Amino acid sequence: GAVVSQHPSRVICKSGTSVKIECRSLDFQATTMFWYRQFPKKSLMLMATSNEGSKATYEQGVEKDKFLINHASLTLSTLTVTSAHPEDSSFYICSAPGDVEETQYFGPGTRLLVL
Amino acid sequence: AQSVTQLGSHVSVSEGALVLLRCNYSSSVPPYLFWYVQYPNQGLQLLLKYTSAATLVKGINDFEAEFKKSETSFHLTKPSAHMSDAAEYFCAVGYSSASKIIFGSGTRLSIRP
Numbered sequence: 001g002a003v004v005s006q007h008p009s010r011v012i013c014k015s016g017t018s019v020k021i022e023c024r025s026l027d028f029q030a031t032t033m034f035w036y037r038q039f040p041k042k043s044l045m046l047m048a049t050s051n052e053g054s055k056a057t058y059e060q061g062v063e064k065d066k067f068l069i070n071h072a073s074l075t076l077s078t079l080t081v082t083s084a085h086p087e088d089s090s091f092y093i094c095s096a097p098g099d100v101e102e103t104q105y106f107g108p109g110t111r112l113l114v115l
Numbered sequence: 116a117q118s119v120t121q122l123g124s125h126v127s128v129s130e131g132a133l134v135l136l137r138c139n140y141s142s143s144v145p146p147y148l149f150w151y152v153q154y155p156n157q158g159l160q161l162l163l164k165y166t167s168a169a170t171l172v173k174g175i176n177d178f179e180a181e182f183k184k185s186e187t188s189f190h191l192t193k194p195s196a197h198m199s200d201a202a203e204y205f206c207a208v209g210y211s212s213a214s215k216i217i218f219g220s221g222t223r224l225s226i227r228p
Contacts, residue, residue: 034215043205044159044218093158097213104212106151108158 003027004096006107013084014115021079021110023094029074030096038091050077084114117142117208121219129227134193136222138206141187148189149207149216150180159205165189166212176200201226
């Protein structure tokens with residue numbers, strides 16, 4: 001089946017720095033990808049929809065200048081957490097709709113810890 | 116707008132007992148409904164999905180769910196719980212299988228020996 005990868009799987013950074021998380025569809029093309037955030041022992045919150053060739057669509061309450069999304073190609077979307085703060089520490093998960101099967105594939109997630 | 120409500124943040128059952136995890140949805144259009152499982156420190160795994168075909172949906176690991184429009188429910192069941200079923204379960208709703216998905220708050224399933 002289709003696979004979505006994320007890199008890195010885990011990252012620790014200092015407060016004030018920026019962190020880039022990559023989401024790749026490995027064997028299919030994805031014109032749309034979704035970014036979710038999951039707090040410890042909480043549900044997944046949709047942050048934004050990443051659109052290849054156009055601007056991302058952010059959910060209400062998500063700071064687009066804080067969480068920069070770039071859908072550079074049909075297989076890659078990146079989420080950059082700018083000027084990270086400890087409250088940005090979370091589990092970030094991306095997903096992409098499969099091009100053949102009527103389903104959506106989730107990446108394994110990236111755990112971000114901001115010190 | 117779409118939303119899901121999962122009743123019970125924590126459910127505990129004995130090994131071999133019936134598992135029932137409750138989910139109610141709200142949608143202005145015919146919904147696509149999903150159940151996902153998340154094991155500790157891992158990503159999401161799709162258990163099953165409802166896409167307007169059969170109302171009784173069978174998934175992996177003997178899980179199944181029934182779509183009941185009159186009750187706006189999509190409860191997840193398994194006849195006999197295994198220790199390996201202990202995980203977090205999320206009910207979710209979307210406009211299609213390819214659209215953004217809105218997740219419920221999750222239910223943590225514990226299995227007693």
